[in-house]
Amino acid sequence: MLNKSIIAILVLIIVVVIGAGIYAGTTQIKPTSQSNSTDIPTITSNNDNTSDNNSQNNSGQTMISASEAQNIAKTAIEEPNATAGTPNLVEIDGQMIYVVPVIEGGITKGQIEIDAYTGKVVGGAGGVA
Numbered sequence: 001m002l003n004k005s006i007i008a009i010l011v012l013i014i015v016v017v018i019g020a021g022i023y024a025g026t027t028q029i030k031p032t033s034q035s036n037s038t039d040i041p042t043i044t045s046n047n048d049n050t051s052d053n054n055s056q057n058n059s060g061q062t063m064i065s066a067s068e069a070q071n072i073a074k075t076a077i078e079e080p081n082a083t084a085g086t087p088n089l090v091e092i093d094g095q096m097i098y099v100v101p102v103i104e105g106g107i108t109k110g111q112i113e114i115d116a117y118t119g120k121v122v123g124g125a126g127g128v129a
Contacts, residue, residue: 018022061117068119069098073112076121082109089116097122 050099064072071082085101085108096116101108103125113123 063096063116064098064114064119066098069100069114069116072100072114072119072121073098073100075114076124079104079109081105084112087114095122 003009066089069087070084073087077084079102082102082104085103087098087100090099092113098114098116100112100114102112104108111125112121114120115122
């Protein structure tokens with residue numbers, strides 16, 4: 001009788017752990033990009049991803065708009081069927097950056113990072129194989 005109780009408790013624990021794993025796997029925040037890189041900096045969102053932004057940095061430079069960042073990203077995309085998604089304004093290592101997803105066939109394949117003040121492409125990740 002004791003063995004059956006122990007087995008029942010173990011089965012119950014296993015079911016709870018599996019259920020918790022499934023729940024955690026389905027409630028994750030959807031990433032804005034997929035990257036093959038393992039050296040990804042910490043990104044802090046500024047919660048202003050689509051509006052035109054006239055903020056200035058300490059040098060008095062005016063930030064480019066999200067639509068300008070998207071147009072810059074379009075010129076940097078080399079894949080013929082890929083498009084630039086909606087830019088997200090984030091702070092990476094103290095620098096304001098627009099992260100623009102590169103989308104192909106409805107799937108985010110990578111990203112292009114654009115300096116929010118200079119409009120220069122400063123990085124990116126991913127890409128199509």
